[in-house]
Amino acid sequence: MLNLENPFLFAIGALLIVLALVIDRSRRKSGSWALPLGPPGGASFEAPVGAGMAVRAIMAAEILGAFSLLAAASGPRSLSMELVWLERGADIVMVVDASPSMSARDMDGTSRFELAKNLVRDFAAARGADAIGLVGVGSDAALLVPPTIDRKALESRLDSLSIAEFGEGTALGLGLSVAALHLSSSGAKRKAAVLITDGENNAGEIHPATAASILRSTGASLWVIGVGGAGEAEIDYVDPETGRRRRGVFDSRYDQESLAEIARAGGGVFIGAPSAQSFVRAFARVGEEEPTSALWRSRLRATSLHAPFVIAGMILLLLARLSRRYALGAFL
Structure with missing residues (x-):
């Protein structure tokens, strides 16, 4: 069973990430206007079809990377019950x-x-x-x-x-x-x-x-x-x-x-x-x-999953950074 040692931290962090996305999106809409590019009466400039998909994929990688690092900071762990013989x-x-x-x-x-x-x-x-x-x-x-x-x-x-x-x-x-x-x-x-x-x-x-x-x-x-x-x-x-x-x-x-x-x-x-x-x-x-011990108790065993979330988050953010710098330029 997966569990977070500090779920409150994860909830606050997730709320801040979502809030930042909403604010960024609203700023982009309110501060933009249409500016036709191209000769008068001619065809307007349009971004390549793949550019929009690439931008969305990069943003998704950045968001997932941020959530992975947030989960790592919140203490992810796997919980299991085990018997302890007394x-x-x-x-x-x-x-x-x-x-x-x-x-x-x-x-x-x-x-x-x-x-x-x-x-x-x-x-x-x-x-x-x-x-x-x-x-x-x-x-x-x-x-x-x-x-x-x-x-x-x-x-x-x-x-x-x-x-x-x-x-x-x-x-x-x-x-x-x-x-x-x-x-x-x-x-x-x-x-x-x-x-x-x-x-x-x-x-x-x-x-x-x-x-x-x-x-x-x-x-x-x-x-x-x-x-x-x-x-x-x-x-x-x-x-x-x-x-x-x-x-x-x-x-x-x-x-x-x-x-x-x-x-x-x-x-x-x-x-x-x-x-x-x-x-x-x-x-x-x-x-x-053949008699055996009958005295035992159950104990909750926690196994840390910190490292996998840190590694996943760093890889996603690094890929997003490299994609913005090198791959996205090929569409523009």
């Missing part, structure tokens, strides 16, 4: 499996991986006070985004995260260890890690149950979401190393008990999500059972 929320790290099997398109036509990223994005958007972090898992694991309330940074890295970015294995223990390392130094009252995977641990030097125990010692809660069901599933992804598209069918199955064991080792909860609907419900449950 206490720190939870620190939550999303540990996302990016192995090739996550490209299986058995989530109502969407891949497990894309739906997982969409649900993480929606989860973060609904919890403005919480700092959300992101860990990517493959044959290796890495912290991609430390816990932050900067949703643009999180969404940007989520968008760029790709299948097989960290290799074709599934190092669940490493992923949980990375989450535990960063949550151990967190000063938040509530901490949590959410592991999203469709496979068993088959890479890395750390057993996932050991990593889950370390995570538990930091005071963080653990959620393990097992994605996908049993049976044949189509996979389709682009290998980030070769740039070649890989497609095929694989026998989708994982040991739910092994994932449940990881959850138990971390004192957490395992949720099976064989379908898109159950996947959505799993995230809804995490959102409901």
